[in-house]
Amino acid sequence: MRFSVLGPLALHVDDHPITLTGTKPRLLLAVLLLSPGRTVATSRLVDGLWPDAPPASAVRNLRTYVHRLRQALDRGGDSADRLVHDGAGYHLRVDEDELDLLRFRRLTDDARRAARGDRPEVAAELFDQAVELWGGPPLEDLADPGTDLGATVTALREQHREITTELFDLRLRLRQPARVIPSLRRMVAEEPLDERRQAQLVTALTLEGRVAEALAVYQQARRGIVDELGVDPGPTLQGALQAALDGDSAEVRPPSGWPAVLGAGPAAPPGPPPSPQALPMKPPSLVGRDTTASQLRTIAEGIADPAGADEHAGVVLVSGAPGVGKSSFSVSSGYDLADLFPDGQLFVSFDSSDETPRGSGELIRELLVELGVPLADVSEDIRERSAALRCALAGRRLLLIIDDVHCAQQVRPLLPGAGRSLVLINSRQRLLDLDVGWRLTLGALDRADAVELLATIAGERRVREQPEVFGRIAAACDLLPLALRIVGSRLVTQPDVALPGFAAHLEDEENRLSELAVGDISVRGSLSVSYQALDVDARRALRALARAGSFITPASAVEILRLPRQQANRMVEHLVQHNLLLPVDSDDPGQHFHLPELLRLFARECVDAHGRPLPAT
Incomplete structure (x- = not known):
C-alpha cells in the first residue's frame, strides 16, 4: 500500500486508487500520516477533525471515522494491525517506502550528507528525486485543514521551498543553468518579490550567456520591489546584477553570500552557513538535576537523529517556580547537548532592563542577524520576519533557548517548523495554551543536593566540618537554588563568620528575605x-x-x-x-x-x- 500527502491525499495498492469518502475520515488519515510512526493523542485528533468547536459526541464520532478508515484499508487487502489504538490515541503504521513524506525526508537527508561531503553531483540528483515526489501543495484537496494541520502543511511547504533553493544553488554551482531556468521563471512569476529566486534566475541566465535577459529580469524585479515595498533590492539580488554586468570578464564576483558559480575554472564549494555559538556563560555548577538532564538528553537525541522519521523541530517547555534555576538548567544543558546540534546554539531572552519585556519582533531580528542575515535585509513586518526565521532554521540541527517567556502568544512567532532543531522555552508559567512536545518542571532540590550546592560554592571543608548547620541553612533557604546560591556567595566573603549564628539569623522569619540578597540579585x-x-x-x-x-x-x-x-x-x-x-x-x-x-x-x-x-x- 502507498500513501501520499505531498499533493492530494491518496491511497494506492499496486497503482490502483483506494477510495476514502467523507471529509472527516480523510482529515483523520491526514493527521495520522503527518505523524508517521507515532501515536497521535485522541485529543489532538479531535482538534484536527473539529478545529473550531468539537461536538459533545466527538470521541464517539471519532471511533466511527476510525472504523470507516479501517474498512478502506481492508478493501486494499491491508492487515488488521495497520491502524491500532494503544490507549492514549491511534497509531498508523507505515514503512518508509509506503509514504511519500518519509521518502522525501530520507532523500533530503542523503542529499545534504552528500553536499557536506563535497559530492555536489550526487546531492543534486538526490534533491531532484526528492522534489519529484511532490505532486502539488501538501494535502491540497482538503478544503479546511484547521489550525494545527494547517501549520504542519505550511511547515512542509517551507521545507520544500528550502530544498528547491538548495537544489538550484547546486545546479548553478555545477554550471547547469538550463536545468533550472524554466522552474525559476515559473517561481518568480508566482512570487515576484522573492529576491533569492530572482537572484538565482539572473545568475542562471548569466551562466547561459543570456546577459541581456538577465539584466531585464533584474530591472523588472527591481521595479516590482520598489513599487510594492518602497525600497531597493537587497545585497543578494544586487550581487547577482553585478555578476551579470561583469559577465564578460575573466574574474566574476558571485552574489554576496553565494558560492562562486561564475567565471573561469571549477566552482569553489559553497561556504558553510553560520554556526553561531551564542549561549551565555555556562553556570559553574548544576546540582540535583541529573534525572531531568537525562530526560532532556533522550529527547534531544530523538530530535537530532538523522534517521528519525519525524523531521520537525522539537519544543520543550522548562517551567517552575521563581528561583528554581530554569535558565541555569537550560544554558548548562545547551552546552552539554552541543554535540547533537552542530549548526549552532542560540540564546534570546524577553527580559529587559526596564519593566517592559522585549517584543517578539526584536528577538526574531536578533536571531536572524546571528544566523547571518544582513540587518538591512530584515523586514519590519513581524510576519515576514517570522517566516524568514522559519526558513533560516529549516534543514538545520540547531539548539535555541528562549528565556523569560511570559505567555504563549509572545513565543509562537519564534518557533521553527521543519528541520531537526531543539527549542528550550523557559517560563515561570506552565503555558498550557502553548503546543509543545515535552514539558519539564523543575522544583526545589532535596536536602542532600541543597547542601551539596552550598558546598560547591562556600567550600566543601566547611560543610564537612558542620554538616548539621549547613542542613539548617539549606532548610532556611527552602531548598531553593537561587536562595542557596545567594547564601553560598555571601559565605565565601565571610570565611570567619560563626556559622551557627548565621543559620539562626537566617531562620528568623523577620530577617530571612532581607538576608537572601547579594548585589542586584535577591529572592524578594x-x-x-x-x-x-x-x-x-x-x-x-x-x-x-x-x-x-x-x-x-x-x-x-x-x-x-x-x-x-x-x-x-x-x-x-x-x-x-x-x-x-x-x-x-x-x-x-x-x-x-x-x-x-x-x-x-x-x-x-x-x-x-x-x-x-x-x-x-
Missing part, C-alpha cells in the same frame, strides 16, 4: 516579578493563602478565600499554572497543594499593619 526581587504578573484577584488570593499556612486543599481554599467552590478551584488552578502553588503527593485522598515557604513570607509582607495590600517592590 525574583518573587516580586511573579507577584506583579498576577491580576488583582489572584494577588488577593495569594495573600490570603499565605496567612493560612503552607498546605492547601480544595476544601480549605473555599474557606480561606471565602469563594464558592467552583471559583475557589479556578483560583487555585490559576496559581498552580503560575507555579506559585505546587501540587504535592499525599497518602490522604484528594488534591493537596504546597505554598513554598519563601513565597509565603513574601506574600505576607505585601499586607500592611491594617491588612491593606502593599505594592510588591
Whole structure:
C-alpha cells in the first residue's frame, strides 16, 4: 500500500486508487500520516477533525471515522494491525517506502550528507528525486485543514521551498543553468518579490550567456520591489546584477553570500552557513538535576537523529517556580547537548532592563542577524520576519533557548517548523495554551543536593566540618537554588563568620528575605516579578493563602478565600499554572497543594499593619 500527502491525499495498492469518502475520515488519515510512526493523542485528533468547536459526541464520532478508515484499508487487502489504538490515541503504521513524506525526508537527508561531503553531483540528483515526489501543495484537496494541520502543511511547504533553493544553488554551482531556468521563471512569476529566486534566475541566465535577459529580469524585479515595498533590492539580488554586468570578464564576483558559480575554472564549494555559538556563560555548577538532564538528553537525541522519521523541530517547555534555576538548567544543558546540534546554539531572552519585556519582533531580528542575515535585509513586518526565521532554521540541527517567556502568544512567532532543531522555552508559567512536545518542571532540590550546592560554592571543608548547620541553612533557604546560591556567595566573603549564628539569623522569619540578597540579585526581587504578573484577584488570593499556612486543599481554599467552590478551584488552578502553588503527593485522598515557604513570607509582607495590600517592590 502507498500513501501520499505531498499533493492530494491518496491511497494506492499496486497503482490502483483506494477510495476514502467523507471529509472527516480523510482529515483523520491526514493527521495520522503527518505523524508517521507515532501515536497521535485522541485529543489532538479531535482538534484536527473539529478545529473550531468539537461536538459533545466527538470521541464517539471519532471511533466511527476510525472504523470507516479501517474498512478502506481492508478493501486494499491491508492487515488488521495497520491502524491500532494503544490507549492514549491511534497509531498508523507505515514503512518508509509506503509514504511519500518519509521518502522525501530520507532523500533530503542523503542529499545534504552528500553536499557536506563535497559530492555536489550526487546531492543534486538526490534533491531532484526528492522534489519529484511532490505532486502539488501538501494535502491540497482538503478544503479546511484547521489550525494545527494547517501549520504542519505550511511547515512542509517551507521545507520544500528550502530544498528547491538548495537544489538550484547546486545546479548553478555545477554550471547547469538550463536545468533550472524554466522552474525559476515559473517561481518568480508566482512570487515576484522573492529576491533569492530572482537572484538565482539572473545568475542562471548569466551562466547561459543570456546577459541581456538577465539584466531585464533584474530591472523588472527591481521595479516590482520598489513599487510594492518602497525600497531597493537587497545585497543578494544586487550581487547577482553585478555578476551579470561583469559577465564578460575573466574574474566574476558571485552574489554576496553565494558560492562562486561564475567565471573561469571549477566552482569553489559553497561556504558553510553560520554556526553561531551564542549561549551565555555556562553556570559553574548544576546540582540535583541529573534525572531531568537525562530526560532532556533522550529527547534531544530523538530530535537530532538523522534517521528519525519525524523531521520537525522539537519544543520543550522548562517551567517552575521563581528561583528554581530554569535558565541555569537550560544554558548548562545547551552546552552539554552541543554535540547533537552542530549548526549552532542560540540564546534570546524577553527580559529587559526596564519593566517592559522585549517584543517578539526584536528577538526574531536578533536571531536572524546571528544566523547571518544582513540587518538591512530584515523586514519590519513581524510576519515576514517570522517566516524568514522559519526558513533560516529549516534543514538545520540547531539548539535555541528562549528565556523569560511570559505567555504563549509572545513565543509562537519564534518557533521553527521543519528541520531537526531543539527549542528550550523557559517560563515561570506552565503555558498550557502553548503546543509543545515535552514539558519539564523543575522544583526545589532535596536536602542532600541543597547542601551539596552550598558546598560547591562556600567550600566543601566547611560543610564537612558542620554538616548539621549547613542542613539548617539549606532548610532556611527552602531548598531553593537561587536562595542557596545567594547564601553560598555571601559565605565565601565571610570565611570567619560563626556559622551557627548565621543559620539562626537566617531562620528568623523577620530577617530571612532581607538576608537572601547579594548585589542586584535577591529572592524578594525574583518573587516580586511573579507577584506583579498576577491580576488583582489572584494577588488577593495569594495573600490570603499565605496567612493560612503552607498546605492547601480544595476544601480549605473555599474557606480561606471565602469563594464558592467552583471559583475557589479556578483560583487555585490559576496559581498552580503560575507555579506559585505546587501540587504535592499525599497518602490522604484528594488534591493537596504546597505554598513554598519563601513565597509565603513574601506574600505576607505585601499586607500592611491594617491588612491593606502593599505594592510588591
